[in-house]
Amino acid sequence: MASPVDLLLPEQLPVSARMMDAARLGLIITAASEAVATYCGYPLHQRLDVVESVAGRGGAYLWLRGAAVRQVTRVEVRGVPRAAGTYALESSGRGRIVARGEDWPFTGTWTKGVSSTPLNPQDTGEVVVTYDSGWVTPGQRALDAALVVDLPASIQLAAVEVVVAAVSRDGKPGDAASESIGDTSMSYFAGEDGGRTALPSTARQLLAAYRRRR
Template sequence: MPAPQDLLTAEQLPLAARTAVEGPRLALFITAASEAVASYVGYPLHRRLGVVESVAGTGGPHLWLKGGAVRQVVRVEVRGVEVDAASYALDSALLGRLVARSSRWPFTGSWSPGVSPTPLEARDTGEVVVTYDAGWVTPGQAAMDSSLVVDLPVAIQLAAMEAATAALSRDGKPADVASESIGGTSMSYFAGEGGGRAALPSTARQMLTPYRRLR
């Protein structure tokens, strides 16, 4: 059964990978590989409409959303009042960054005591709320709804295929094995943090670099 976050379908995998495990377990591998890719880039990749998120206001020109791959900003409310859409713009879809075109965003957080308090530490107080659409239509979502058309970038799909194929190839093998020999064949595995093999092959990480959001 496909899941919305699935960045590929079983049919997109090589035949050897598709037949390596039975159907229900194959679906788990696909979802796990897709979630590993999303974790690596730093935000959910599947299409999400009407995401409502409260944001900390720093008193500066920018607001930073937690989500990446923002497709459009639907509405911004400050203390319950909707802000004129002409007064801000989506400055970076990847970073989820909104810029104020005229005045600055309000500061939300703690203030110093006294007659003339000054901002001390910005934090999310629920005073600034942004509603937006984000992500792409994934193969998993298209498999669940035939009216949807996949627009997930090809590089992300290929990275997910690499991750799923690599995970299937090492199914049942100890995670801390650096190399092994089977008959006349010798295989080595990349050693990631902690000595184990990386969840994402290096080729997958390279393809994901343009989409990665560093925090």
């Protein structure tokens, strides 16, 4: 059965990658999809009415932990809703909300004394944002035929690359960079730190525009 996080379905894979047990292939697709989302730094599947408390830094911006933000539906400051016209989603990819008019309050610790000043911003639960994020995945479409897939093609293709690579090394040891057995040679992918990674370089290139960087 498909999972909402699945970035592709078996029929989107090359025939050679589909020739294995269906349950095993489904597990690989879900695991590969989770690996892609982890690499990007945020959930990729559509999530509606996400409620997140954020730290107020006392300036014009709020920074959500999520990304691929489609719309902000509500902002509450100390239990009081902010009017929709007093803020705007400035960056979907970075989850950045800008205040229009009054700045966001500072939440966190202050210096001691008569004239205390902001010290360390903290998530105190005083600023709460509700928003929609992510894209409709093929997995979500398989579970609800009323949905329309809008996941970017680059992400879908990257997921295909990851699944094909995972299928090709399924059952092989993952603790060696390369191995030769008779006339057979196996190679594994090197990560940015020199270690091995589940994502081939082609997939990482396709995902570059969607990877969240602080």
